[in-house]
Amino acid sequence: MPVLRFTATAITTLLLGQALVWMTGLPPFILPGPARVAQALADHAPMLAENARFTATNLLTGLMAGIALGAITALNLAASPLARGLMRPMLVAAQAVPVFALAPIVTLWLGYGAASKIVMVVLVVHFPVASVLFDALMRLPQPLEDLIHSLRAKPMRALLLVRLPHALPALGSGLRLAAVHAPFAVIVGEWVGSSRGLGHVMLMANGRGQTDLMFAALALLAGMGGTLFALADLLQRRMEKGRP
Amino acid sequence: MSAPALRLQGDLWIGDNRLARDLKITAPAGRWTCLLGPSGVGKSTLGRLVAGLPGRARLDGDATAVRGRVAMLAQQDQLLPWASALQNVTLGARLRGAPADHRRARDLLDRVGLAGLHHRRPATLSGGQRQRVALARTMIEDSPVVVLDEPFSALDAGTRMAMQDLAARLLAGQTVLLITHDPLEAARLGHAAFLMTAQGSRPVNLPEGPTPRDVSDLAVTAAQAAIFDALSQRCAA
Numbered sequence: 353m354p355v356l357r358f359t360a361t362a363i364t365t366l367l368l369g370q371a372l373v374w375m376t377g378l379p380p381f382i383l384p385g386p387a388r389v390a391q392a393l394a395d396h397a398p399m400l401a402e403n404a405r406f407t408a409t410n411l412l413t414g415l416m417a418g419i420a421l422g423a424i425t426a427l428n429l430a431a432s433p434l435a436r437g438l439m440r441p442m443l444v445a446a447q448a449v450p451v452f453a454l455a456p457i458v459t460l461w462l463g464y465g466a467a468s469k470i471v472m473v474v475l476v477v478h479f480p481v482a483s484v485l486f487d488a489l490m491r492l493p494q495p496l497e498d499l500i501h502s503l504r505a506k507p508m509r510a511l512l513l514v515r516l517p518h519a520l521p522a523l524g525s526g527l528r529l530a531a532v533h534a535p536f537a538v539i540v541g542e543w544v545g546s547s548r549g550l551g552h553v554m555l556m557a558n559g560r561g562q563t564d565l566m567f568a569a570l571a572l573l574a575g576m577g578g579t580l581f582a583l584a585d586l587l588q589r590r591m592e593k594g595r596p
Numbered sequence: 597m598s599a600p601a602l603r604l605q606g607d608l609w610i611g612d613n614r615l616a617r618d619l620k621i622t623a624p625a626g627r628w629t630c631l632l633g634p635s636g637v638g639k640s641t642l643g644r645l646v647a648g649l650p651g652r653a654r655l656d657g658d659a660t661a662v663r664g665r666v667a668m669l670a671q672q673d674q675l676l677p678w679a680s681a682l683q684n685v686t687l688g689a690r691l692r693g694a695p696a697d698h699r700r701a702r703d704l705l706d707r708v709g710l711a712g713l714h715h716r717r718p719a720t721l722s723g724g725q726r727q728r729v730a731l732a733r734t735m736i737e738d739s740p741v742v743v744l745d746e747p748f749s750a751l752d753a754g755t756r757m758a759m760q761d762l763a764a765r766l767l768a769g770q771t772v773l774l775i776t777h778d779p780l781e782a783a784r785l786g787h788a789a790f791l792m793t794a795q796g797s798r799p800v801n802l803p804e805g806p807t808p809r810d811v812s813d814l815a816v817t818a819a820q821a822a823i824f825d826a827l828s829q830r831c832a833a
Binding site for chain 1: 644647648649650666667668670672674676678679687688690691692693737
């Protein structure tokens with residue numbers, strides 16, 4: 353059913369787009385219709401596929417690394433009061449800096465290649481995952497707190513056997529946030545400086561007035577973001593399964 | 597396992613707030629002692645204190661210390677929703693990093709009447725069945741002292757009766773402090789009982805003889821009526 357609904361939405365959107373082009377009579381270099389964008393997708397298929405692969409690889413690598421680092425940060429904070437005292441103010445302060453403003457510096461340090469894009473994604477993903485998971489780890493319901501206390505649990509074991517499984521649904525919503533933010537980060541990284549990737553394709557196409565190619569790259573990005581979000585959504589539902 | 601007697605004497609405080617004064621509660625070793633009284637008088641607070649749970653409560657007086665050897669069973673079953681019945685029963689050992697005794701856990705689950713349901717998750721069990729898992733989890737701890745904080749009050753009448761019988765049989769020989777609102781429960785299960793109010797505590801008479809006592813026993817009915825009477829007097833005063 354969701355597939356059917358998705359298809360219906362996609363077809364309606366395309367039809368509306370085409371209708372808009374016909375009705376407004378805007379020239380193709382301002383608003384290319386779905387037909388032209390599809391043509392551009394077909395014409396530049398190999399080039400687009402190659403750049404999409406580059407972007408997708410960085411996106412996924414950064415996402416995985418960011419989630420892993422975020423989870424490790426949260427577990428560390430939950431496990432050690434010392435870490436909480438030292439790292440929490442640092443984390444909050446780091447969030448006051450808009451990550452996108454760091455893109456030029458990251459590119460300066462790490463170059464135009466994949467590394468700077470991956471680091472941008474990690475920077476954006478790390479915080480929501482870490483803070484959402486940490487909050488959930490520390491917010492165990494009182495009856496369960498009592499239980500682990502009366503069973504004389506070792507703190508580390510309580511963390512892994514009770515707190516972490518209890519926090520998984522929250523981690524799921526952290527993942528959804530991450531899936532939304534990550535594509536932003538990778539594109540900003542590519543805009544600031546790159547020689548490959550869909551963000552690079554968009555900049556080049558823009559410079560040459562190839563609006564249809566810009567939209568084609570945009571469509572691929574939207575597809576990536578949508579797939580990622582759907583995956584995160586699926587994962588979250590699996591994590592919430594069996595919970596009251 | 598030799599079960600100790602409990603002595604709880606003095607004033608019960610939470611922070612600067614005195615909940616009850618002049619408590620004189622003694623729980624004989626290896627027997628069931630019921631704690632009755634109006635809501636908010638601090639019965640659960642006292643139970644948590646006995647169980648050694650953290651909090652701002654303290655007993656200003658004389659109390660036997662049994663910290664670290666007290667198991668607790670509360671009204672909420674406190675089961676882990678993602679774990680099977682068997683995993684929930686072995687939780688204590690796993691949390692302490694000790695090897696889990698699966699054979700004993702299976703045996704206990706059979707004895708509480710959950711044969712064939714060992715691998716079910718709490719969400720797929722009834723309220724009574726969940727409380728049976730929690731009972732098995734409490735029993736596997738082999739604690740000399742067990743605090744039961746209204747463990748059966750959320751169950752329907754029939755299930756409650758069955759659980760009372762089961763608990764009385766399986767926790768025999770341990771020093772049990774049973775916090776309850778139900779005069780019949782106290783009359784059926786208690787070897788001793790105390791009525792607790794803000795002004796103090798006093799012992800309540802219970803029938804002689806082995807527990808669980810029969811509901812149709814006239815002595816049980818009379819004790820139940822007497823407890824009702826005492827509770828309503830205290831509340832009216």
